[in-house]
Amino acid sequence: MELALEGITKRFGSLVANDGIDLVVAPGEVHCLLGENGAGKSTLMNVIYGLYRPDAGRILVDGRPLELTGPGDAMAAGIGMVHQHFMLVPVFTVAENVVLGHEPTKGPKGVGLLDLAGARRRVRELSDRYGLAVDPDALIEDLPVGVQQRVEILKALVRDAKVLILDEPTAVLTPQETDELIAIMRQLTAAGTSIVFITHKLREVRAIADRITVIRRGKVVGSADPSAPENELAALMVGRSVSLGVTKAPPKTGEVTVRVRDLVVRDHAGTRVVDGVDLDIARGEVLAVAGVQGNGQTELTEAIVGLQDAVTGSIRLGETELVGLRTREVLDAGVGFVPEDRTHDGLVGTFSIEENLVLDRHRAAPFAKGPALDRTALRANATQLIGDFDVRASGPEVAAGTLSGGNQQKVVLARELSRPLQLFIASQPTRGLDVGSIEFVHRRIVAERDAGTPVLIVSTELDEVLALADRIAVMYRGRVVGVVPADRHENLRDVLGLMMAGVPEAEAVAQAAAYPSEVEAAAADAGDDPVVTT
Amino acid sequence: MSTSAPAQPTAPAAAAAPVERSSARPVWVMAAFAALALLLFGGFGPAGSSTFALSGGGAAVSLPDLPLPGRPSGWVIGLACVALVVVVELARRAGRPAPRWAVPLFAALWVVGFLVWVVAGQRISLVGLLGGGLVLAVPLVFGALSGVVSERAGVVNIAIEGQLLAGAFLSAVVASATDSAWLGLLAAPLAGALVGLLLAIFAIRYLVDQIIVGVVLNVLVLGLTNYLFSTVLSADRSLNSPPGLGPVAIPLLSNIPVLGPVLFNQSVIVYLMYVAVAVVHVALFRTRWGLRVRAVGEHPRAADTVGINVNRTRFVNVLIAGALAGLGGAMLTLGASLAFGQNMSAGKGYIALAAMIFGRYSPKGALAAALLFGLATNLQDILSSISTPVPSQFLLMAPYLATVLAVAGLVGRVRAPAADGQPYVKQ
Numbered sequence: 001m002e003l004a005l006e007g008i009t010k011r012f013g014s015l016v017a018n019d020g021i022d023l024v025v026a027p028g029e030v031h032c033l034l035g036e037n038g039a040g041k042s043t044l045m046n047v048i049y050g051l052y053r054p055d056a057g058r059i060l061v062d063g064r065p066l067e068l069t070g071p072g073d074a075m076a077a078g079i080g081m082v083h084q085h086f087m088l089v090p091v092f093t094v095a096e097n098v099v100l101g102h103e104p105t106k107g108p109k110g111v112g113l114l115d116l117a118g119a120r121r122r123v124r125e126l127s128d129r130y131g132l133a134v135d136p137d138a139l140i141e142d143l144p145v146g147v148q149q150r151v152e153i154l155k156a157l158v159r160d161a162k163v164l165i166l167d168e169p170t171a172v173l174t175p176q177e178t179d180e181l182i183a184i185m186r187q188l189t190a191a192g193t194s195i196v197f198i199t200h201k202l203r204e205v206r207a208i209a210d211r212i213t214v215i216r217r218g219k220v221v222g223s224a225d226p227s228a229p230e231n232e233l234a235a236l237m238v239g240r241s242v243s244l245g246v247t248k249a250p251p252k253t254g255e256v257t258v259r260v261r262d263l264v265v266r267d268h269a270g271t272r273v274v275d276g277v278d279l280d281i282a283r284g285e286v287l288a289v290a291g292v293q294g295n296g297q298t299e300l301t302e303a304i305v306g307l308q309d310a311v312t313g314s315i316r317l318g319e320t321e322l323v324g325l326r327t328r329e330v331l332d333a334g335v336g337f338v339p340e341d342r343t344h345d346g347l348v349g350t351f352s353i354e355e356n357l358v359l360d361r362h363r364a365a366p367f368a369k370g371p372a373l374d375r376t377a378l379r380a381n382a383t384q385l386i387g388d389f390d391v392r393a394s395g396p397e398v399a400a401g402t403l404s405g406g407n408q409q410k411v412v413l414a415r416e417l418s419r420p421l422q423l424f425i426a427s428q429p430t431r432g433l434d435v436g437s438i439e440f441v442h443r444r445i446v447a448e449r450d451a452g453t454p455v456l457i458v459s460t461e462l463d464e465v466l467a468l469a470d471r472i473a474v475m476y477r478g479r480v481v482g483v484v485p486a487d488r489h490e491n492l493r494d495v496l497g498l499m500m501a502g503v504p505e506a507e508a509v510a511q512a513a514a515y516p517s518e519v520e521a522a523a524a525d526a527g528d529d530p531v532v533t534t
Numbered sequence: 535m536s537t538s539a540p541a542q543p544t545a546p547a548a549a550a551a552p553v554e555r556s557s558a559r560p561v562w563v564m565a566a567f568a569a570l571a572l573l574l575f576g577g578f579g580p581a582g583s584s585t586f587a588l589s590g591g592g593a594a595v596s597l598p599d600l601p602l603p604g605r606p607s608g609w610v611i612g613l614a615c616v617a618l619v620v621v622v623e624l625a626r627r628a629g630r631p632a633p634r635w636a637v638p639l640f641a642a643l644w645v646v647g648f649l650v651w652v653v654a655g656q657r658i659s660l661v662g663l664l665g666g667g668l669v670l671a672v673p674l675v676f677g678a679l680s681g682v683v684s685e686r687a688g689v690v691n692i693a694i695e696g697q698l699l700a701g702a703f704l705s706a707v708v709a710s711a712t713d714s715a716w717l718g719l720l721a722a723p724l725a726g727a728l729v730g731l732l733l734a735i736f737a738i739r740y741l742v743d744q745i746i747v748g749v750v751l752n753v754l755v756l757g758l759t760n761y762l763f764s765t766v767l768s769a770d771r772s773l774n775s776p777p778g779l780g781p782v783a784i785p786l787l788s789n790i791p792v793l794g795p796v797l798f799n800q801s802v803i804v805y806l807m808y809v810a811v812a813v814v815h816v817a818l819f820r821t822r823w824g825l826r827v828r829a830v831g832e833h834p835r836a837a838d839t840v841g842i843n844v845n846r847t848r849f850v851n852v853l854i855a856g857a858l859a860g861l862g863g864a865m866l867t868l869g870a871s872l873a874f875g876q877n878m879s880a881g882k883g884y885i886a887l888a889a890m891i892f893g894r895y896s897p898k899g900a901l902a903a904a905l906l907f908g909l910a911t912n913l914q915d916i917l918s919s920i921s922t923p924v925p926s927q928f929l930l931m932a933p934y935l936a937t938v939l940a941v942a943g944l945v946g947r948v949r950a951p952a953a954d955g956q957p958y959v960k961q
Contacts, residue, residue: 089832114824
């Protein structure tokens with residue numbers, strides 16, 4: 001079936017998220033919707049799926065206008081969606097999730113007894129047909145995200161979706177899982193399903209798209225052929241020419257000052273979420289921790305900063321043992337920390353920028369005057385840092401929560417980097433930021449490295465890891481699978497991807513050589529340099 | 535298919551996590567209870583025999599009394615408890631789950647030991663103890679079911695107390711005015727549902743904090759019924775003299791020794807309770823409706839994206855919950871053949887809420903917890919009429935103390951539905 005959008009406009013208050021968008025998705029094609037974070041891609045898809053009512057414009061299916069009052073209508077019209085944040089009930093089984101809202105029943109009419117055997121059968125049938133291996137009886141909360149995504153796709157297929165919307169589907173996947181997803185997408189399009197693939201990753205677009213539509217600030221700014229060069233796509237997406245990747249000098253590595261030994265962190269249930277980790281970080285290098293979300297990276301950084309309770313082992317910063325110290329003592333020892341959830345853990349949203357900038361140092365001079373805050377000193381500090389870190393705000397008294405993501409992150413960075421550091425930790429430093437902010441954050445991190453500070457980066461985005469790291473530690477199920485220098489392998493991306501699934505380095509090298517990933521291959525075919533984009 | 539790396543790369547060494555043993559805490563709690571059993575029931579056990587009368591009034595088969603020698607029984611039970619602790623600990627060391635019967639058996643033994651100890655050489659009627667406990671448990675069971683139905687859909691129902699009270703009031707008044715207990719029984723769920731309606735409107739439609747609305751409704755119903763009691767009902771006594779729904783013996787079943795008179799010679803409201811527990815259980819876990827309700831309580835947005843109307847589901851469930859609690863209120867008046875009295879629910883709604891949580895938001899668990907609370911209350915009533923070494927205040931406190939310890943140590947953290955208490959707002 002053909003899906004067409006005509007002049008879709010959606011406003012949130014004064015913000016125009018979608019501004020007169022036209023789009024046609026042909027049967028059996030993979031149509032990539034490319035755009036930066038905040039460009040309005042997800043809003044548009046939520047309009048198509050009936051979750052948002054458009055303020056103007058209409059949706060046509062095979063030429064006939066479609067009136068949507070909710071997701072039920074969209075599904076009835078053959079539109080299925082895999083949300084970026086999975087819409088799965090964690091305590092239900094796969095089969096229960098797949099049939100929810102669409103349940104087969106048995107027994108007397110009107111009673112509605114669930115036919116779970118029928119549901120299981122349906123799941124098996126579909127997963128066989130499309131090569132989506134899942135156990136219908138597994139609980140969602142026990143499944144890795146890659147498998148959860150398959151369940152989401154099954155949910156759409158069980159409703160006979162003819163158009164499948166995938167919203168940033170690769171954000172949570174390893175490169176190899178991405179390849180599996182691409183294989184599934186090929187099967188689906190071969191069967192006549194159209195796919196709308198939303199992403200901001202240029203690399204993937206080139207590998208799978210039949211057609212590309214680029215969205216910027218809520219408007220369609222152009223369409224492109226998958227064979228277009230990467231920097232051309234990037235320029236179209238961002239609206240100016242961008243330098244892909246960070247320019248950085250080779251590291252001037254000094255002595256090792258951070259030593260993590262046999263670190264174990266337990267969660268509330270007593271499970272070892274960090275399971276015997278050893279790491280060294282030297283002055284003047286960036287050690288990046290790569291891995292799929294939820295493999296202990298978050299807990300590792302939080303253990304260093306003293307935000308985790310059940311920690312055993314040793315974390316030495318120079319001569320200081322950090323395990324057992326309170327967070328304030330850790331910060332005073334010279335640790336700077338950018339948490340992964342900046343709005344929740346990095347800032348107090350209702351506090352002003354100037355207050356947020358001294359959250360860690362408001363107790364002492366120059367910001368404290370006896371028991372009171374020295375407002376003049378706060379203001380001077382804020383004015384200085386807002387300039388240095390290019391924070392776009394109408395003034396230092398503005399509430400931090402009202403800033404854009406990029407500017408919020410700049411405030412966090414400004415606070416953490418404005419005192420002398422012995423260790424700088426940044427967790428997901430650019431998640432959800434626009435390209436301009438990403439460039440800025442990356443340059444700042446590299447500058448801190450070049451100033452001689454040991455830097456620990458945690459990122460689930462391989463692009464970011466590759467852009468910043470001098471050495472890469474891959475974590476899987478709480479353990480470090482291996483530590484790889486950034487210049488050791490030609491096909492580093494593939495090797496890391498396999499290691500992210502728990503494969504040891506040597507084996508990963510062999511496998512990666514035997515089966516180069518499709519996304520890599522597409523990049524190579526086009527004759528591009530393996531440039532790094534985020 | 536995929537031309538790339540084999541699907542699902544295997545992770546050899548890295549994946550092999552050490553076998554995790556389950557926590558030792560439940561075993562410690564059990565061990566503490568076992569030690570207490572040995573010490574209290576054995577060491578300080580009563581000298582004489584505690585006698586349990588097995589025949590209640592009107593039983594077809596007459597059974598002899600069951601005398602249990604105080605101290606020896608205490609020792610036997612204490613040692614059996616210790617043995618069970620060993621069984622559970624051995625299973626834990628082997629990395630296996632403990633046998634399913636171990637903890638319930640432990641609890642049952644402990645209760646028997648406790649009974650022998652408190653009865654201390656006196657004689658009590660077992661049928662009276664169990665039957666009376668069941669009667670006292672009925673409002674709690676209905677209240678806890680009400681909580682389950684509401685909270686499984688994601689709405690916290692603190693208003694159970696008010697719904698019980700409203701049900702008690704309206705059933706008494708309607709039954710008195712029409713001189714029909716059956717019409718009164720019909721009025722009870724309506725009264726409860728009306729309170730539920732208010733909760734639903736404010737909590738779901740106007741997004742007022744569910745706990746605050748619930749508490750306000752409880753106070754409102756208490757004030758309103760007190761006012762009507764002291765004005766209307768005092769002025770015309772005939773409005774508050776309801777006919778009761780007394781015990782009805784079910785043929786054959788009521789002749790079963792001990793259990794017959796306890797379970798099957800009761801008010802029709804008790805029989806309704808059996809049906810309600812079974813129906814709610816089946817509906818919640820075996821039907822399409824139940825799957826949707828649970829989805830709404832766990833992940834409302836996911837439910838919304840598959841076309842389930844979240845707020846309508848919640849609205850309906852809160853009404854059903856109110857009706858269930860209202861029915862429980864009828865037990866206080868019609869079921870007990872009593873006139874309505876001020877603040878008749880006397881905190882039972884809150885106990886019902888505790889029973890729901892203790893029962894892990896499941897109908898069966900709620901039933902078990904409510905029965906335990908009812909039994910404990912009745913035991914305290916009975917013991918206060920015979921002389922026992924234990925102060926009655928302690929007996930009143932004991933079941934709740936034991937519950938807190940048992941919940942903390944054995945049941946573990948009770949997981950509420952993930953979206954419980956959070957209003958759902960469409961974007």
